[in-house]
Structures are given as structure tokens and as C-alpha cells.
Amino acid sequence: MAEYFNQAHLLLAVDCIIFGFDGEQLKILLIKRSFEPATDQWSLMGGFVGANEDVDGAAQRILLELTGLKEVYLEQFKTYGDPNRDPMERTVSVAYFALIDIHKYEKQISHNFHAEWFLLNEAPKLIFDHDQMVEDAKKKVRYKAALHPILFELLPKKFTIPQLQSLYEQVYNTSIDNRNFIRKLSSTGLLIKLEDKDKSASKRGAFYFKLDKDLYKTKFQSFINFMPNLDNIIG
Amino acid sequence: MAEYFNQAHLLLAVDCIIFGFDGEQLKILLIKRSFEPATDQWSLMGGFVGANEDVDGAAQRILLELTGLKEVYLEQFKTYGDPNRDPMERTVSVAYFALIDIHKYEKQISHNFHAEWFLLNEAPKLIFDHDQMVEDAKKKVRYKAALHPILFELLPKKFTIPQLQSLYEQVYNTSIDNRNFIRKLSSTGLLIKLEDKDKSASKRGAFYFKLDKDLYKTKFQSFINFMPNLDNIIG
């Protein structure tokens, strides 16, 4: 096959920022790196893009290989191209973030590959520019979640309003008035109330809800102001 | 220097979607490709990332080399990684969009490199996946401009309200009530009224305005609803 003349070839990697919610807390999944350089330091899930592999496909493959995760919400958000970002060899990295329900994948994750969940605020220092990637991913999620209902991707099929509210509060590191929150949610029509309650978190118990999936798909791209008045929170 | 073992290296390109406004119409800058494959077909401005070159830097360099453009608004928005997107050789492309005032750069552009401005709706078919890139870039600009004042980047220092409104109308392919439009703009405080008028478009003349640059920088990242009720326009 003909090739372009005299052009530099380089390594292309993908890195995944995996956000998870266990019903109570927002976490991030990290692994201990098992090869040089920076062996045994904490890192994002990453890997190289194969010679004939689609880049989005590579992100899915890596997620699957390292965690068993499949068909999760995964979105490309930025490509990092500083020539010195990897001290070993010039590597450009395409970064993705994933949103998952921790319980749904608990078993696969914990055993393979030294992966571990960290509270978002208690994550260790990461290799290379991975801390920057995490910062950017957090911003991106905050931005997108203010306008689109992506945070439901972090929840199990059945969830309660207090759980959902707690999730929003953690993502935006703020407190939300519960009456206004519920009103806004109801107005979207996305929630369907179920008949049973979650009694694990309180004596009274909180009703379970599920997503109206059709409406979710329809409305996903519309602007919905989930967090009005954010302005400078997002930066 | 040590290298990662046995990993596939590939070509990395950048492609720039350059949107321009001449005070009346919204356009896109394309070039006639001068090398194989697809010689003489229309294409985006693009080029390969050098061995020790920052990817964002490569985008700026290419913009400068092919058009003389410098210090323009340039934003990375998506990386295209289909292994078959370039029939010659596996090439991943990082796409950027630029927003410029056409008159400011008229001279440099027209003479070098067979670059030509096309009306956004009358652009010719492009090579590879460049049509898809343009579509994605249009969506991205619409999305971003609904929340942030980026469209000012397309205007000269002095501009009139009717020009600005026409720009918004073209970007969103819609018509806007001019009283409400002005009210919204005034409420942002971003505009400073000047004393002279543009008489080229009407007998009465329209007052020139300029941007309050400090406020522009401050407010750039805040959410401002420039186009409420968009919902499904954006997709």
C-alpha cells in the first residue's frame, strides 16, 4: 500500500476516566500500572490503539479488557497532544469518560488488574497528565449534566429521589433544595414512580423510580436546565 | 530512547473547519488538495502532526501556513479514528474549528494555496470524512454559541446590531425578533455603543458597537442563554 511520504508516525493511546456511583458516593476507578515507565503508580485505564482499530472501538475494548465493562456510557471528550506528556515515547492520547453504576459491575472489576474505586476527592496522584484529564473530565461531566440527563447512567434501574439528589449534589459540590429539585424532575416527565420502597437508608423508606427510556432517548439532546444558575461553577 | 514494545505507530493529522463571516454571509474556507490521493478535490485545511509537535500547535501552524491566519479563535472538538477514513494510509485526525472575520484576512488567504470561501450551504463535496467533520463542527458551533458569546469572534471590531442578528439567524437558520434580541444583548452588558454609523447597508445607517473585552473574558465561560428554546435545533 502506498503511504504518505516522509511523515512522522507516532503512538496513539486512549485513556478512560471511569466515574461510578454506588448509590451513596461518587467514585473514580483507577489501576496500578504494571509496566514501565511509572510502574506501580496509579493511572487511568488506558491502552494503545491498534493498527487497524477504530479509536472509539479501542476505548471500548480497553474498558472491556480491564474491567469487564460493556455497553456503558462512554464519550470521547478531548485529545491530549503535548509532545512530552509521556516520558517514554511520544504518545498522543484520546481521552474518554465513562459513567457506570458501580454495583452492576462490582464483581468483574475488583478481581482483575488491580483496579480500585476511589472517592473522587481522595484519589491519589496519577501519572503523566492524567490528573489534568480527570479535572477536564469532571468539568465536562458537570457541563453536560447541567443540560442533558446523563447522570442517570450512573444509577441502577431502580433508584430513589434522595439518591438522585445526592448524586447531583456530589457532582456539583453543592446543596439543592429538595422541593425545587423534585419539581424540576417531575416537569421533565422522565421518571416513573414504582410501587416499592428502598428501606435501606431510612425507616420510612423512599419510593423507587425508574427512567422512562423512550422519553429519555427522545429528550436526551434537548436542553433541559437541570442546574440553572450555574454560571461560574463550571469554568 | 526506550520505546513501548511492539505497538503500532500511525499518522496523526489535524483538520481545521474555518468558519468566516464577511458582514453579510456565513462561509467556510476550503482548499483544493494538491497531493495524492484525491488531488484536486476540495478538502479542509489539514496537515500532519510533526514528531515533536504539540497537536494544538500543529493546528495553529497549519492555519498559519495555509492562510496566514494567526491568533484566531481555534478550538479542538473531535478526533476521528475510523481505520479506513483515509484510503492511502491509516491516519487519525484531530479536528478543530476556527472562527474568523473574513475581511481581516482577505488578502493573505485568496492568493496562497488555492483557498476559497464558500457559502455554508453551497460548499462542494469534500474528501474522506470531511463532510461529516463539517456537519459536526456546525453542530458544535451552534451548541456552544447558544451558551457562550463565541460568535463575536466572527465579527470585526466595529459591527452593527443588524449584522450581529443576521449572523445569529444564519447560524441557527431561523429568524429572530429584533426587539427581544436587542434586549437580551443589552442585558449581557457586552456591547458598547459607538458614535458613528455604518451607512453601507441602509440610508439611515446603523450604529456601530464594539465588545467590552474585559467583560467578554470574564463572562465567556458563564452560561448565557443566547438562544433559548432551541431544544431540538441542536441535535
Add this chain to the structure above:
DNA sequence: GCAAAAGTGTTTCGGTTACACCCATGC
């Protein structure tokens, strides 16, 4: 009976919409 979390309404405020006429000028 009391601690702990769930659930529920109202009022105020500000922004969004819809809508139609006069103004200034060049010809």
C-alpha cells in the same frame, strides 16, 4: 416518644415571548 429521613405548596421575582409602529435618510 423520639430520632431520622421522606415528602409536600406557596409566593415572589425575573426572564421569555409575542406583538406593531415611528424614525431617519437618500433618492
Add this chain to the structure above:
DNA sequence: GCATGGGTGTAACCGAAACACTTTTGC
């Protein structure tokens, strides 16, 4: 004097914000 585009105000409506108390139940 008339054609052309520029510029201005108001009323109705709707969503956002602020605000506190009652309900349920396990212990």
C-alpha cells in the same frame, strides 16, 4: 414623498428561587 432598513415599549406568561412543616417508621 416614498421606499428602505433601523430602532423602540408593553403586557402576559412561565420557570426559578426562596422558604418550613408534617409524615412515617424503627428503635
